[in-house]
């Protein structure tokens with residue numbers, strides 16, 4: 248129990264540290280048409296007017312993949328919005344409540360491993376293009392340049408609660424394993440992707456968790472954690488899809 252508390256505090260520190268840093272940080276505006284499968288997870292307890300809580304990905308008309316660390320509340324407290332780049336524009340997009348939450352059975356708050364959850368929607372979002380899952384573990388390699396999408400904090404580098412995108416170079420597992428605190432916080436070569444900029448150019452940020460990291464039209468990873476946002480020497484950590492694709496697909500069918 249004490250261990251769990253300590254782990255939880257560690258994750259919270261990682262997720263809240265550096266809130267004065269520029270907030271997706273360093274990105275540009277993205278349109279719904281280029282990322283129709285990107286969704287916002289809302290929660291009734293969110294402090295913002297928009298009720299933005301996390302990001303997510305539509306992987307079936309009635310299934311949204313997000314981060315396990317986003318999905319710890321009751322199903323009835325969540326909502327999912329698709330098709331609304333500016334969350335203030337209530338005239339656009341689709342909304343659904345959530346009827347069921349599956350959290351990866353091996354999700355660990357100690358190591359942040361298997362940070363995956365699948366939400367079942369009460370109202371399927373029909374007619375929306377879905378994002379397919381990357382199944383090759385070789386897709387995560389240094390030098391690849393996937394793109395992260397999210398409505399999260401921009402720290403002033405863009406409008407709030409608006410869909411942003413940022414190309415984040417895959418830095419390779421060795422980079423994150425060499426960063427102070429990252430291996431200790433559970434970074435694992437076989438289960439994580441290390442992506443972003445060591446000079447603080449840009450990064451995913453608070454509120455982007457659970458959202459998509461995309462390459463070649465496939466979901467490569469899910470925004471999971473980082474120290475602060477866009478802090479020099481501290482890139483973003485993503486939960487890698489390929490090793491768990493089979494397990495996730497069982498939840499999606």
Ligand code: ARG
Pocket residue numbers: 261262399450451452453454455456470471472473474475476477482483484
């Ligand atoms: N854990 C945070 C969240 O729940 C942020 C995750 C991404 N952080 C980062 N620096 N890449 O939104």
